[in-house]
Amino acid sequence: MDYGGSYYYAKILDDGTKKVSTTQVDKIWYTFSYQxxxxxxxxxxxxxxxxxxxxxxxxxxxxxxxxxxxGVTKWEEVKKSDIPEKALNNLKMEEPENS
Known part of the structure; x- marks a missing residue:
């Protein structure tokens, strides 16, 4: 289901926090949390x-x-060229010096 909303842009610089979950039939799956x-x-x-x-x-x-x-209802990887200029300028300021 699509709840709609506003678009925000981010760049992944670090690993997510891994969480392990299990079901009643001992099936294991992982999720990764990002802030x-x-x-x-x-x-x-x-x-x-x-x-x-x-x-x-x-x-x-x-x-x-x-x-x-x-909250976040959907995420997708996009090309750098698809990011609006003002958002991209702020993302560039967050990059580590050695990027």
Missing amino acids: EEAYSENGKVKNINFTADRNLRHGAYLRLTYNYRK
Whole structure:
């Protein structure tokens, strides 16, 4: 289900926090939690928490769909060229010196 919302952009620089879960039939699965500073198209910052079903690639640019009631409802990796200029400028300022 798509709840809609606003787009924010983030860059993955670190591993997510791994959480192990099990079912009643002893099936194991993992989730990875992220807490990132993400930027709107206008460059406005928002601290956003979300989870992924795998550890995301370092250096990956993400577009996050943020719904004010549900939080992040969707994330997808995007090309650097797909990020609005004001958001991209803020993401570049966050990069470590040796990137």
